[in-house]
Amino acid sequence: MENVSLFVVFLFLNVVSDKRDGLEIVPVMKGDYVILHTDAAEIQKYHLIQWMFGNTVICTFNKTYQVPPILNKLEVDRDTGSLKIRSIRTEQCGTYNLQMISSTHTIQKRFNITIFDAVKSVSVMEGDSVTLESDITKIYDEIQFEYDDSIIAKISRAAQNFSTFDVPDGRFRHRLKLDNQTGSLTITNITNQHTGFYHLHIFNSRHTVHKSFVVNVCNVVKYITVKVGESFTLDTGVTDIQKYGQLLWKFGGNDTLVSKINGTHPVFSTHERFKDRILYHENGSLTIEDTRFEHAGSYRIEMSSSRNTLLKRFSVLVTGKIQKSHDLRGSQQDHFAAIIT
Structure with a gap:
């Protein structure tokens, strides 16, 4: 995967x-x-x-x-x-x-x-399309989609009208498709600009239903290859780190804490595999020194601000020469190890 x-x-x-x-x-x-x-x-x-x-x-x-x-x-x-x-x-x-x-x-x-329905999380690969389903089962009078307090789609049954609208910065131009039968909205050729929170309001003469979606846009993970004994850097790519109140670096499927940074005060992991091996950079990036095979695997950073959380993932491949062994014929060979998760 x-x-x-x-x-x-x-x-x-x-x-x-x-x-x-x-x-x-x-x-x-x-x-x-x-x-x-x-x-x-x-x-x-x-x-x-x-x-x-x-x-x-x-x-x-x-x-x-x-x-x-x-x-x-x-x-x-x-x-x-x-x-x-x-x-x-x-x-x-x-x-x-x-x-x-x-x-x-x-x-x-x-x-x-x-x-209000519970918030539904939707993930989509960059460049693909995503559909925000209305799940309408009864007759409605009006449907309205909003993004960042701007109306981006609307259906009025009384006026027999359905329309889509762009926002001031033009990020939805030629990307919105509204199904006037189901009330669902499709965003095509999606980019990171379209991440965020979408509101759907369904009105009829008796009641109103509100639904919310959070759209996550996925990018390919960054792969890093390093030899045993060398160092590697996990780069946040951030230039304005001050806007993030907290940075969390995590490792592996169990989310082992590597580093927790509040403002400019990092707290490093006490886990044995990272002890005395972490170098912190001003932009929140981390360098792991004197790499061992146990440092291979997946890393994730969560950078939280007052408005959103930015996630980045890395996969580290560790290679290196290990001890010699004999095959069944007694000859010596060099073996190399590679670990990736």
Whole structure:
């Protein structure tokens, strides 16, 4: 299998509610729970509290009686009147209406629950194509793809229109193909410029679904050949190392830590195979001195900034002359060893 180096962008999502025109937007991850709060200080003064989903009454109660919620996933707090919805799925998304009626006034609140799917990671070789699947199973009103806060594709069923859009730096020019039947978006002839986070929003009259993709563009691994006793350098290729808060050098399939660098303060591995053999460079590169066969294998560096993490991979081949041995006829031969992972 061919080794690759990955350029990865990570997103940290902070979900909060947002009020728009009296409608409180409540985003939630699929499978999580959500609580819709009444914010009532004295719930006992209300003669009737009623929760509705769309036009359907799902729960009614007051201080003396309660009609049980129509779904097992619903719970109402008798002290606050707040509604808890467990294990959110697409069918629970939409608009919830609250009415609290007292002898002097009525309070009304509206919530719209929108769902976020888990982030899907997609890897693709540079120059190939990648498709971001919408996985649509129901009728939708509108579909919208975004990249770096810019809309790059949109489908409107009402207007019978589907379009793709470039971003200001032109990185998507002639590369986007939108399937107006499935709602999926294909990026062709992909490069490292297209790594990052993509958002998909699927709207219909009842609910909204949000999906997210992180696209990783893969390049061929860098191979290094070195003889026993010589040195080799793993080069980060970075000129502005100050923008990376942390650099991690790892070795082998078990990710043995070779070096951890925070700012300009490297901490080297205590593993016996690297002890007293590492030379650190200002750009985060490492030189392994007095190479032995045990230093052959795969190396990876993870360079993390506030916005993304850059990954590079190396594969080191160690060659050298080893002790002589006799074949079945008793003649002496020179043997050479090569190790690669």
